[in-house]
Amino acid sequence: MINTLQQAFRPIGSAKADPLLIILWLFLVVFAIVWIAPFVFIVFTSLKSNSIVMGSSAFSLPYPLEISNFTNAWERGNFATTAFNSALITIIKVPLGLFISAMAAYALSRIHMKFEKFFYLLILFGTMLPFQVMLAPIFQQVNAFGLINTYPGIILPYLAFGVPYQVFILYGFFSAIPKELSEAARIDGASHFTIFWRIFLPTSVPVLSALLIIDFVATWNEFAMGLVILQDPKMWTLPLGLMNFQGQFQSDYGQLNAAIIMTVLPAIIVFLMFQRYFVSGMTSGAVKE
Template identity: 75%
Template sequence: MTAAVATFDNAPVVERRQRDWVLIGLWIALVLVAIVWIAPFIFIIFTSLKSTAQVMNSSAFAPPTEPQFSNYAAAWARGRFSTTFFNSAIITVIKVPLGLFISAMAAYALAKIEFKGNKLLLLLILFGTMIPFQVMLAPLFTLVNGLHLIDTYPGVILPYMAFGIPYQVFILHGFFRGIPKELSEAARIDGASHFVIFWRIFLPVTLPVLAALLILDFVSTWNEFAMALVLLQDQKMWTLPLGLSAFQGQFSRDYGQLNSAIVMTVLPATIVYLIFQRYFVSGLTSGAVKG
């Protein structure tokens, strides 16, 4: 009897030790994955601060002995990144908020307004998420060229929105469906229109999801290359990825300036991610709507 009790008392200890070993294994795996992801960024940053001679005569992950901050100014001037940065900023700042707003309104209408054919319309919109945009580049160029929008901001913004909105509607539609209908019904009884309900009730509740979609949409728009390459043929309208590709082709042996250009290209997207990630996490942990 005493042995049985002792065995029973030791069971939680054994289980706790097994759980601790599992957690230790997970932490080790996470650390290894983090090292694999961080190592290329460390290499790029260190190389961007080295001269060509330092790059050739030192280890790839050795910190620069004499940081060459002039690489950034030289790369900015030689690559004409002021023009490409401005173009990317205009396209992204217009496309991302406008696309999210349209997606949110469309998702609200499909989720909360009953009308004939809304399910069919949702399926048609979701069909856009199943089409790889690579197979649409040729007909897309023909369409944009027929509208005389080649080498224009609308000629890039509109296709970006067309391929981005279906995915956003899919995510937001599922979120709106989970919000209790009593919220909108009470507002409708008080005489509020659907736009007022959407703007004052549903949009604030959706801020965590919108923050996540904003991060994803900003990064994908900022780094988009293939569609911009087809639709923007004038160098004065090039975006940052196109400018970086041209810079790499011209100055591929100037490793310091090339890596400086890479850092300047990815830095805005990294800053936006770090800013909105904080609001995203706080929004997810702030609570949920109760019916």
């Protein structure tokens, strides 16, 4: 990376100057600024009082710091309850969905059975259905089971719409693993579950980490399905709590932006923890070695 930057920003008159690379880096810098600017605005506003927000520039440094915006927003918005609900739903749904998807992908890629291609295409068809058009049928089905305003009532639909995409990604990764590994283990007497647990799962850590990031962010930020199924305020997740807080305190800009930061912060932390696996994980299995 350092060598690339040095080559890119050599004097223009130099024989080794690369104008195209310079233009590319300038474009990336501008693009990064455009994406970072709104977040900087939210952070600065969350640390200002209303009087300072109304009387200063949007990107002026916050002084004095209004740290109380975070504590006041947390208490007034009842975010302790919504954060607990979001954390519980996400902690159950994300690992469970990845485990189910990994087992299904292993079965489809390594266990030969009748109509295996049909089952794979049937699962793949699930990735083509936008859940927005399924909200009414999902509500009727969940209501018929008596699961409205319950954790299973929201986790099960999340699993149903998350598993197909994960199976699609993991199937491609598992298919790229040499069959000799599983065949040798089978000859030694290992069961399919042992092969899956001791060989396939350890080798799929990068792709599982990438899927964990995507699934965590999608589940943590999901709004529409939660709005339909979780009607009791005591069962609301963070996005629903943020919507309610915005409706009540939309003129309190400091606390509103503090609530936004508290809502998205866990997703940012998870991404930073696993981001080094993200690119390698999403491209794993694309090319067989």
